[in-house]
Amino acid sequence: xxxxxxxxxxxxxxxxxxxxxxxxxxxxxxxxxxxxxxxxxxxxxxxxxxxxxxxxxxxxxxxxxxxxxxxxxxxxxxxxxxxxxxxxxxxxxxxxxxxxxxxxxxxxxxxxxxxxxxxxxxxxxxxxxxxxxxxxxxxxxxxxxxxxxxxxxxxxxxxxxxxxxxxxxxxxxxxxxxxxxxxxxxxxxxxxxxxxxxxxxxxxxxxxxxxxxxxxxxxxxxxxxxxxxxxxxxxxxxxxxxxxxxxxxxxxxxxxxxxxxxxxxxxxxxxxxxxxxxxxxxxxxxxxxxxxxxxxxxxxxxxxxxxxxxxxxxxxxxxxxxxxxxxxxxxxxxxxxxxxxxxxxxxxxxxxxxxxxxxxxxxxxxxxxxxxxxxxxxxxxxxxxxxxxxxxxxxxxxxxxxxxxxxxxxxxxxxxxxxxxxxxxxxxxx
Numbered sequence: 467x468x469x470x471x472x473x474x475x476x477x478x479x480x481x482x483x484x485x486x487x488x489x490x491x492x493x494x495x496x497x498x499x500x501x502x503x504x505x506x507x508x509x510x511x512x513x514x515x516x517x518x519x520x521x522x523x524x525x526x527x528x529x530x531x532x533x534x535x536x537x538x539x540x541x542x543x544x545x546x547x548x549x550x551x552x553x554x555x556x557x558x559x560x561x562x563x564x565x566x567x568x569x570x571x572x573x574x575x576x577x578x579x580x581x582x583x584x585x586x587x588x589x590x591x592x593x594x595x596x597x598x599x600x601x602x603x604x605x606x607x608x609x610x611x612x613x614x615x616x617x618x619x620x621x622x623x624x625x626x627x628x629x630x631x632x633x634x635x636x637x638x639x640x641x642x643x644x645x646x647x648x649x650x651x652x653x654x655x656x657x658x659x660x661x662x663x664x665x666x667x668x669x670x671x672x673x674x675x676x677x678x679x680x681x682x683x684x685x686x687x688x689x690x691x692x693x694x695x696x697x698x699x700x701x702x703x704x705x706x707x708x709x710x711x712x713x714x715x716x717x718x719x720x721x722x723x724x725x726x727x728x729x730x731x732x733x734x735x736x737x738x739x740x741x742x743x744x745x746x747x748x749x750x751x752x753x754x755x756x757x758x759x760x761x762x763x764x765x766x767x768x769x770x771x772x773x774x775x776x777x778x779x780x781x782x783x784x785x786x787x788x789x790x791x792x793x794x795x796x797x798x799x800x801x802x803x804x805x806x807x808x809x810x811x812x813x814x815x816x817x818x819x820x821x822x823x824x825x826x827x828x829x830x831x832x833x834x835x836x837x838x839x840x841x842x843x844x845x846x847x848x849x850x851x852x853x854x855x856x857x858x859x860x861x862x863x864x865x866x867x868x869x870x871x872x873x874x875x876x877x878x879x880x881x882x883x884x885x886x887x888x889x890x891x892x893x894x895x896x
Contacts, residue, residue: 474743506882511548513550551608577670614891663888666880671787761776
């Protein structure tokens with residue numbers, strides 16, 4: 467997220483406040499992460515302005531355009547884009563994803579979101595977003611079609627036989643002929659099957675609908691948890707649901723987010739976190755909290771706990787799981803609204819760690835070995851500075867313990883995540 471995951475990162479002396487549209491900034495992030503041998507780079511995105519723009523950079527480069535550029539400055543790191551299934555059509559999106567997978571040599575991933583914001587709906591001719599269940603039903607059909615389109619070329623469909631003049635075997639190009647509740651798509655795709663078979667499918671919703679959707683389709687899950695216990699519960703739940711959906715539990719990797727504030731001592735780390743916190747503008751945090759909880763900012767008192775109307779947990783049409791996370795955190799830790807804003811400033815509800823490199827290493831190992839994570843989505847509070855601190859001071863300790871690669875052993879994103887190429891659902895009859 468542009469200058470960093472902390473909402474005030476752009477205000478730091480070392481930050482570029484115009485990082486959002488500066489291609490050189492994104493190239494630097496990608497090359498730093500690739501040099502460190504990270505699995506992937508993951509871009510958040512949404513089809514609407516983020517907030518009013520008054521207190522935080524609100525814009526975003528279109529992610530496929532950006533990832534295509536980054537693919538030409540990197541050779542190994544995976545490239546994941548967040549794209550909405552609610553405000554796209556299966557054929558166009560499947561084509562774009564297949565294209566990115568081809569030009570990157572098999573490094574593309576799609577973080578499938580259903581778009582929780584009413585402001586997003588307004589950009590596509592709708593008075594309001596479709597309800598939560600309807601968005602996931604549409605996403606389920608969308609994924610079914612996208613997978614069929616990616617499979618519509620068999621791997622040996624192209625002959626390229628100059629002598630005979632036959633370029634492709636039409637028996638190995640398959641129509642999809644899908645007619646469903648939301649879409650009617652003929653196919654086949656006009657792009658050859660991607661190098662990975664399918665671009666890696668990622669999901670980030672933790673509601674009941676989201677977890678059921680992930681069990682059917684996701685190959686990686688980015689998730690937010692404040693405590694090890696909640697993360698471990700989620701991990702067990704999603705692995706159980708995946709098995710119930712007829713898939714092997716190891717076919718999906720669970721990757722909680724972690725926002726690391728790293729110092730050489732605990733005091734230094736706390737000072738760093740305080741520096742970020744002092745730069746927050748409370749009005750921004752309050753507007754974001756109100757957006758998440760689907761209320762007006764005026765219902766909150768910064769010096770009081772969450773009001774009863776929030777604690778009653780009304781059913782939301784937006785991000786129910788993130789709302790529940792915020793409420794659980796507030797009740798568990800007896801937080802005022804002002805304290806909640808401070809806790810959310812770094813990563814919007816993701817686990818925030820403050821401590822030394824050794825303590826950070828112990829924490830991620832305990833979550834990994836304790837069955838709460840298969841890996842982590844490292845959400846540096848400032849970019850690139852805090853990413854570089856993590857690379858220089860945490861990764862060497864993990865390498866010393868044999869828990870992080872010295873070099874890439876594969877070339878594709880699926881290989882980095884230890885996931886197989888999916889079999890093609892179509893076979894030629896002759």
